[in-house]
Amino acid sequence: MQSLPQLAELLRVAFEARTAQHPSGIALASYFARAPTRGRRRSDLDLELLFPESLALPDDAVALATDAASYRSCESPRATDPVATREWLAEAALALGKAEGFALTWPLLRAMSELEGAAQKLLGARTPRAVVRQVLHGVSTRALHAEPFAALLVRVLKIAQTVYAASRHAGLNHEAAFAAVQDRLWSPHPTGSEGERGSYLPSLVQAASGHARRRIKRNAQEGRTQDHARAFLSRFANAGAKLWPWLDDDGSLRPFGEAELSLELSAIACFVLLTHTASERRSRGGPSGGLSIPFVEAGFAAAEWLPDRTDDLSFRLFTASEAPARGEFLSPLSQLLRAALGGTDHGALERLPDLLRWLEENGRELLERA
Numbered sequence: 001m002q003s004l005p006q007l008a009e010l011l012r013v014a015f016e017a018r019t020a021q022h023p024s025g026i027a028l029a030s031y032f033a034r035a036p037t038r039g040r041r042r043s044d045l046d047l048e049l050l051f052p053e054s055l056a057l058p059d060d061a062v063a064l065a066t067d068a069a070s071y072r073s074c075e076s077p078r079a080t081d082p083v084a085t086r087e088w089l090a091e092a093a094l095a096l097g098k099a100e101g102f103a104l105t106w107p108l109l110r111a112m113s114e115l116e117g118a119a120q121k122l123l124g125a126r127t128p129r130a131v132v133r134q135v136l137h138g139v140s141t142r143a144l145h146a147e148p149f150a151a152l153l154v155r156v157l158k159i160a161q162t163v164y165a166a167s168r169h170a171g172l173n174h175e176a177a178f179a180a181v182q183d184r185l186w187s188p189h190p191t192g193s194e195g196e197r198g199s200y201l202p203s204l205v206q207a208a209s210g211h212a213r214r215r216i217k218r219n220a221q222e223g224r225t226q227d228h229a230r231a232f233l234s235r236f237a238n239a240g241a242k243l244w245p246w247l248d249d250d251g252s253l254r255p256f257g258e259a260e261l262s263l264e265l266s267a268i269a270c271f272v273l274l275t276h277t278a279s280e281r282r283s284r285g286g287p288s289g290g291l292s293i294p295f296v297e298a299g300f301a302a303a304e305w306l307p308d309r310t311d312d313l314s315f316r317l318f319t320a321s322e323a324p325a326r327g328e329f330l331s332p333l334s335q336l337l338r339a340a341l342g343g344t345d346h347g348a349l350e351r352l353p354d355l356l357r358w359l360e361e362n363g364r365e366l367l368e369r370a
Contacts, residue, residue, distance in 0.1 A: 002121070002186070006114040007156075008178040010107035011164040017100060019072070024064060024165040026100055027071035028108065029157040031092045045158060055163075055180055057170045065166035074099065089153065115153055122205045152205070159184055229320035230263065232366050236270060237261040239358055245351035246336050255332035264321040265329070272333045273359060274314035278307040292341045294349070298356035304367060305360075313367050 015025040051062050064070050074095065089112055097105030160181045167177035185201055240261045246254040256265050277300045280291050291301050299305075340348040 006110040010111045022072040024070040027073045030073035061169035233266040237266045243355040245348040267321045271318040278310040299360040
């Protein structure tokens with residue numbers, strides 16, 4: 001059984017924020033509205049499995065802890081559709097802080113990180129990075145057919161808070177109440193059926209991992225390999241030289257000093273442009289916070305270009321070239337881009353939208369294969 005001290009602190013703070021009208025405190029999971037399941041039935045907590053006789057909790061304490069009206073809930077949670085990302089999780093935590101005070105936000109963010117670390121340990125150190133990302137950070141449920149980490153977090157919060165509140169209503173102290181939570185999370189699956197394999201957290205994470213591995217294998221069998229990324233870089237090299245915003249007096253491409261884009265230079269260019277897009281969406285609170293105008297007009301504010309997915313694509317392209325990456329160009333190219341967006345290079349700013357539009361329009365197909 002793995003210790004989860006950050007989750008314990010989060011449950012304590014949420015419960016101790018109770019009032020006479022809401023004696024169970026704050027419903028943490030209410031800040032994480034989840035998208036439609038596309039036909040998959042989302043089951044509620046099974047109280048008979050969640051509160052076995054071995055816990056010996058009074059019926060009135062269980063009834064109070066399972067009554068939604070006994071909690072103070074989020075009035076307008078931000079829904080996610082179709083992908084739940086760390087950005088979405090952080091925005092929900094921020095909404096909790098604004099409504100209830102940031103004394104709750106920090107434990108929630110730490111508990112997220114703690115559960116992520118626990119899941120990674122359950123998957124094992126040798127699990128491919130792509131599998132870990134798909135399981136933990138959320139992918140389309142339609143594609144993966146398994147609950148990603150965001151759904152795991154919501155489920156854990158519901159189970160943990162219900163058991164914790166019932167234990168506290170029964171007169172147990174914090175340590176004893178969280179011991180009951182640990183029992184429910186690591187004993188046989190508290191929300192499954194008889195004969196369920198393993199305990200709740202390991203069985204759910206391992207099941208999602210298995211689905212993710214099969215998806216990656218299927219993608220490889222369908223030809224979704226680095227060949228697609230190299231083909232994309234070849235097209236970018238042909239188009240990019242004509243659309244390149246930064247030119248020297250002799251017509252060579254800055255900062256490379258060459259007349260044409262090679263595959264490795266195309267990979268560097270795509271990496272800088274895409275990671276800048278992801279960085280702006282993160283630092284400015286998503287497209288609603290205001291992407292730079294050229295990126296908005298090119299279409300990078302669309303839901304498909306969520307920061308995690310954009311970063312994944314940028315790394316795929318950066319590593320697709322068989323030649324060693326010429327990293328000395330990364331910083332100069334980033335400086336040129338920021339200067340154009342900052343208005344100090346008007347000529348580049350006028351030409352930049354055409355390059356970004358090409359990258360967005362042609363990158364969508366490759367993005368769907370990420």
